[in-house]
Amino acid sequence: MNNEQVADVFDRVADLLEIKGEIIYKTLAYRKAADNLRNLPVDIQTTRDEKRLTEIPGVGKAIADKIEELLTTGKLKLLEKLEQEVPPSLIELLEVPDVGPKKAALFWKQAGITNLAGLKSAALNGLLRNLPGMGEKSEKRILDGIEMVARRSKRMVLDDAWTLGNQWLEWLRELPDVKRAEAAGSLRRWRDTIGDLDFAVASDNPARVVEAILQHPDVVNVLGRGENKTSVELKNGVALQVWIQPTINFGCLWQFTTGSKDHNVRVRELAQRQGLSLSEQTLTRESDGERISCETEEQVYEALGLRWIPPELREDRGEIEAVKHGDLPNLIQLEDMHADFHMHSTWSDGRNTIEEMALSAIQNGHKIIAITDHSSGLGIAGGLRPDDIRMQRAEIDTVQQKLGESIRILQGAEVEIRADGSLDYPDDVLAELDIVIISLHTSLRQPGEEITARLIKAMNNPHADIVGHPSARLLPNREGADLDWTAVLETAQKTGIALEINANPHRLDLPEAYARRAAQMGILLAINSDAHRIGRLDNLVYGISAARRAWLQAGHVINTWKPEKIMAWLHTRSG
């Protein structure tokens, strides 16, 4: 079993424990452990073999034993027992808004409901309204909720979420009662996919802002409305939440709405230990009830004796400890980037010529780019045959002459890693290229051992410089290849090959947990746009956000290097 599968088991255990009515802290413990396993950059099997399971945050003796049991037998007695006691199909009910573990247990024990279909038919037949604590309104709410689950849009990729988010920000900022409006939630933390959109608004007349939002033509469903917040469903199926506080409290509000939940729990614990209570409205000194308003986030963190923490780090993955010890990383920024090593032209499946790409890259402030069209194996993308490569070289030379010193254009290729781990070009062709990216595009469903061996074999080719989108995942839905990451990272460390953080918002690949681990291991990283047209050179902003979430600093990323250093590095490789 891999990390993800063990985490799924623990989430299932947590769901069932919760419905069963186990104390909440036990279920939270399983969820926390599951979350940390998903973000563990090393294979759980390795950690087990090294007897270091309890070093994982949130994993103590009991959960370590359960991981051991799962890895040894592939099963978990606790889960089997729970599935006997509580119908597992009840977990479906937790998807419905306003149905939590208590309601699910109520429906099961008092109405014999065990799954979503049963809940729907009970609601339609008016059987829920007479249950304790229920009424007609609750019954209707649940029915609406079931329909919403059915039509709810899947998670958005980052550029779609920001496009929609920015439209709303512009609209909110034009409202006469709005002093300030900012993105919050996972959007502001730049998570790789986004569910709901969250906004923090400063206004001295919150009720009028709520009213205006409810009148917006795109709002089709009101999920909740209060004095200081409202939650609505848009016609495209996206849920949107807006919190509103007076300007003087905006710092507390923005901090709270940005999350993550786990980060906020830690911050509030910290406040509590200092005799302070932090809410979305204000900081309160518990000794005398004095309310300390914070207009900025900096004031909130400062009041707790902390430096401001960049939103990308607010995931309770060590940022609180780091800021306390004064070693928060100086995160990489877009302005640090001077190069882009992965883009396509009309020679394969790109929309723009080499010259157009180069001119646009100059506009973006780049000093070096690499044109990396597909190799011939990827027929669907019009890959280049070896003869084409020599002709393309002539065109690059011409463009280079024309543009002079304003930019340096490298000839590269995105070379297919074949199913057997060999590369799509022979070594003599690879040697002609200035830079070689190797990528997986096909046969991605090979078993873990096979695809890991395939990638490692390719990484060992001395001409290969960068592994393109290493997991080959596609957001928001297609999982990456079932790679043994410990082995892949060790190979990168040994060979000195760089790993790409592909900045296409559908990829953001290398995934952040492995990017963070790679940097810790001293592995070089590259952030590349993979642009297929000039407008997409701007993708780098998403790659930067992924890198920041992986705690990367400029020095970890070869695109920030000076041109001479980049050329020197390329010369040391492939020989």
Next chain:
DNA sequence: GCCGTTTTCGGCCCGACTGTTTTCAGTCG
């Protein structure tokens, strides 16, 4: 079930909103 700048035992964030209630439970972020 985890964890330790109060603690190896006794804590474990905080408030808004909703619908059901006559003061609260459940859900959510």
